[in-house]
Amino acid sequence: MMRSLRELGEDRLLAQILPQLKRNSRVVAGAGDDCAVVKFRGAKEWLLLKSDCVVEGIHFVAGSSARAIGWKAMMRGLSDFAAMSGVPQFALITLVIAGKKQVMWVRDLYRGLNQAARYFGVAVVGGETSDTDGPTAVVVSIAGFVEPDRCILRSGGKANDDIFVTGKLGGSIRRRHLNFVARIEEARWLTANFKVHAMMDLSDGLGVDLPRLAKASRLSFSVDQGALPVSRGCTVQQAISDGEDYELLFAISRRDRVRLERMWRRKFLKLELTRIGYLHQRSKIKHQTFLPGYVHFRRRR
Amino acid sequence: MMRSLRELGEDRLLAQILPQLKRNSRVVAGAGDDCAVVKFRGAKEWLLLKSDCVVEGIHFVAGSSARAIGWKAMMRGLSDFAAMSGVPQFALITLVIAGKKQVMWVRDLYRGLNQAARYFGVAVVGGETSDTDGPTAVVVSIAGFVEPDRCILRSGGKANDDIFVTGKLGGSIRRRHLNFVARIEEARWLTANFKVHAMMDLSDGLGVDLPRLAKASRLSFSVDQGALPVSRGCTVQQAISDGEDYELLFAISRRDRVRLERMWRRKFLKLELTRIGYLHQRSKIKHQTFLPGYVHFRRRR
Known part of the structure; x- marks a missing residue:
């Protein structure tokens, strides 16, 4: 009972706390899930x-550049909207933030936050500042909507679904994690044209996130590690465990594979879409495990 | 241009940043204002x-007790809902939070957060945890609604409006700041029965908050300091500048005064309601100033 958070790990902390939460x-x-999904009085669409x-x-x-930090802080939350097709x-x-920080630094931070928000037409409608004796923390809260028939949870995966990822995995820490663009356009296109069963964004690494999606769907998965879209200069292991890819991971019926791949190539010329494996019943094959990706309170970056 | 946040102060920082924000x-x-007020697709009510x-x-x-910190963290945001009658x-x-913190402490924190949420039927629908090397920070984001005709901004005050406060002011730091209840019931009752012109909650102290309400309404104010409802054991100056009262401050037509005071006494037996002054045109009397209340990046508590 006297364990520290680091010994427990984030997933298990949440598992202990979540059942207490009032629903x-x-x-x-x-x-x-990536966003909370709730009903708002009198509205057809759901509030995210x-x-x-x-x-x-x-x-x-x-x-780090204050502008880049601001961009990243906003885009991370936006990436969770992409994950739900919101x-x-x-x-x-x-x-x-500490009172001794320079005003210029804070202005640059807000510039980055605003640029990322504006990229997707998001209005920054408020905020709060507090002094601290410690490190700077930037918390971004985002509200938006999704049509009920286009809201994609992690839990909707079906046995024999293909598993796809967008883009390339691994090595994000070298640069991309500070200037990525959330896959909102791609996610909205997917749900406008296909019945996606389950989706999430890759923030902690495929090795952590895919097991989460499979578990939420009460399924297991098989991945062809040779098929993984690995960033230039990275190993397969880095693609699995580096984290901060902010790419989409989704499950879709194998019957849609050919049409999806053909339409995707035409629509998103510069962005890869890769089938990396499939979901299956838990009993069929021994549960595939990865080396761990990034888990809060465990490893530090 | 190389000024620190502490030299600039929170109000002026926000004044510099707000015009940049996309609307x-x-x-x-x-x-x-206390909450952001936005329109949600297809809904009659506004989203707060x-x-x-x-x-x-x-x-x-x-x-401090982790449970009390959690209670306060949630109630502060709920107090801003009271301020809008939301x-x-x-x-x-x-x-x-640092990974070395005890899991028990975190559970107690969530217990307090949940108790405060449940008090007003609020569902805790998600969250995020991050490691840090520094002090603990708890950020609570709340969404809700308000009927457009019951949404009270700071800016609606009219010349000759009476200014009222609920409860007593000052000395909150001794105990009340950790176990107060947001004035949501009182605010909802007010807007169900009266046309309140402007309202806010007292978080930084009357000496800071009343000038904010007056300024938002483009008016000045006169306060009878002898009439202030001062907490037992406090001076008038403490009632003005201590902060963290989390009481309601509102402006209402003087024509409603008698009916308001009579109905209030019957409805809220144990809670004082005090007329402390009135709003007036800026030119009429020299702008009344208080000694400062609590301003972030200036004074520390």
Whole structure:
């Protein structure tokens, strides 16, 4: 009972806390998916809510560009909207920062936050600042909507679904993690044209995130590691465990494979789409395990 | 240009950043009021959004009860809903905390967060945790609704309006700041029965908050300091500048005064309602100033 958070790990902490959380009939999907999905009085569309943070010393180093940190802080939350095929609309920014910090630095941070928001037409509608004696933390809360028939949870995967990922995996820490663009356009296109069964964004690495999707769908998975789209200069192991890819991972009927691949190539010329494996019943094959990706309270970046 | 945040102060920082923020026709009231007020597709009611944080060393000391910190973290955001006469429905919790912290402490924190949420029927629908090397920060984001004709901004005050406060002011730091109840029931009753012109919650102290309400309404104010409802054992100056009262401050037509005071006494037996002054045109009397209340990046608690 006297264990520390680091010994317990984030997933198990959440597993302990989540059952306590109060739910009600207005909640479609609560904690555990990329965004919370709730019903808003009188509206046809569902309300999506997401809160996410970046912390100095954990998600960025003290010397990073303030503008890039702001961009990343906003895009991380937007990436969770992509994961649900949601449309982000409003953002709140909470900044915990030492009073000795330069005003210029804070302005550049907001410039990055605003640029990322504007990229997807999101209005920054409020915020809060607090002093601290410690590292800077930027918390972004985003609200938006999704049509009920286009809301994709992690839990909808079906046995024999193909598993696809967008883009390339691994090596994000070298640069991409500070200037990526959330896959909102791609996700909205997918749900406008296909019946996607389950989807999430890759933030902690395929090795952590794919087991989460499979578990939420009560299935297991097989991955062809030779087929993984590995970033230039990275190993397969890095593609599995580096994290911060912010690509889409989704499950879709194998009957849609040919049409999906053909239409995708025409629509997104510069972005790869790769079938990396498939979902199957848990009993069929021994559960495939990866080396771990990034897990909070375990490894540090 | 090389000024620090502490030299600039929170109000002026926000004044510099807010004009940059992207707005659009879906935004009724953005940064600068207690909650953001936005329109949600197809809904009659407006969507209210608020994000707020408590930070170790600033809003609480390391030895405080985790349950009480959680209660306060949630109630602060709920108090902003009271300020708009809003109904809170959903909350997200972002926890920035060192991995070496005890799991028991975190469970107690969530217990407090949940108790405060449940008090007003709010569903905790998600959250995020991050490691840090520094002090603990708890960020609570709340979404809810308000009927357009019951949404009270800070800016609606009219010349000659009476200014009222609920409860007593000052000395909150001794105990009340960790176990207060947001004035949501009182605010909803007010807007169900009266045309309130402007309202906010007292978080930084009357001496800071009343000038904000007056300024938003483009008016000045006169306060009878002898009439202030001062907490037992406090001076008038403490009632003005201590902060963290979490009481309602509102402006209402003087024609409603007698009916309001009579109905209030019958409805809220144990809670004082005090007329402390009135709003007036800026030119009429020299702008009344208070000694400062609590301003972030200036004074520390």
